[in-house]
Amino acid sequence: MRSITTFDLQYAHRFYGFKGEAQYLHGHTGVLTIEVEDEINEGVNMVFPCNEIQKTAWNVLKNFDHSLILREDDPLLPAILDVYEKQGIRNGHPQNQMKGEAFQTELAKAYPDARLVVTKETMTVEGMIKIVYDLLKDKLNIAKITFTSGVNAASAEFETRNRIERCPLCGISLDENGVCPKCGYKK
Ligand SMILES: [Zn+2]
Ligand SMILES: [Zn+2]
Numbered sequence: 001m002r003s004i005t006t007f008d009l010q011y012a013h014r015f016y017g018f019k020g021e022a023q024y025l026h027g028h029t030g031v032l033t034i035e036v037e038d039e040i041n042e043g044v045n046m047v048f049p050c051n052e053i054q055k056t057a058w059n060v061l062k063n064f065d066h067s068l069i070l071r072e073d074d075p076l077l078p079a080i081l082d083v084y085e086k087q088g089i090r091n092g093h094p095q096n097q098m099k100g101e102a103f104q105t106e107l108a109k110a111y112p113d114a115r116l117v118v119t120k121e122t123m124t125v126e127g128m129i130k131i132v133y134d135l136l137k138d139k140l141n142i143a144k145i146t147f148t149s150g151v152n153a154a155s156a157e158f159e160t161r162n163r164i165e166r167c168p169l170c171g172i173s174l175d176e177n178g179v180c181p182k183c184g185y186k187k
Pocket of ligand 2: 167168180181
């Protein structure tokens with residue numbers, strides 16, 4: 001069975017080199033849905049608590065919220081960084097607080113201090129699914145990701161591969177010693 005969690009992400013981007021309106025900088029509220037699959041955890045009668053999926057995923061997804069997402073070869077990137085630099089906000093600002101944990105993968109690098117994500121490929125809905133799966137595949141048993149942004153939507157299914165042992169009392173993942181970090185249950 002699956003536990004399903006949804007996230008709203010507000011971001012700006014453009015499709016550099018694309019022949020269409022999307023080559024201009026514009027914004028979206030994107031809706032990302034993550035479906036986590038496993039056997040029912042008998043103790044709590046659920047696959048995985050959705051608020052825990054929320055916490056784990058939001059830690060990295062925060063980087064995409066209220067951020068600018070540009071491809072690494074987009075000439076807007078140095079131009080914008082130059083403006084941020086001159087304004088003194090390139091490396092953070094006291095009012096830039098809702099920051100995610102910085103990450104770097106093959107497909108994307110996050111700069112939370114500048115609210116920027118630099119991607120290898122154009123950040124289409126398909127591109128976003130690839131990036132998110134890559135970031136979370138080892139932490140959650142992701143069976144499906146759907147991303148909707150404006151009139152565009154895409155989804156992809158994945159084979160779940162992790163053996164995640166869950167607490168029979170509160171449902172969250174046990175740590176490497178078989179202990180629940182939330183309620184202290186020990187296997
Ligand atoms: Zn767009
Ligand atoms: Zn527990």
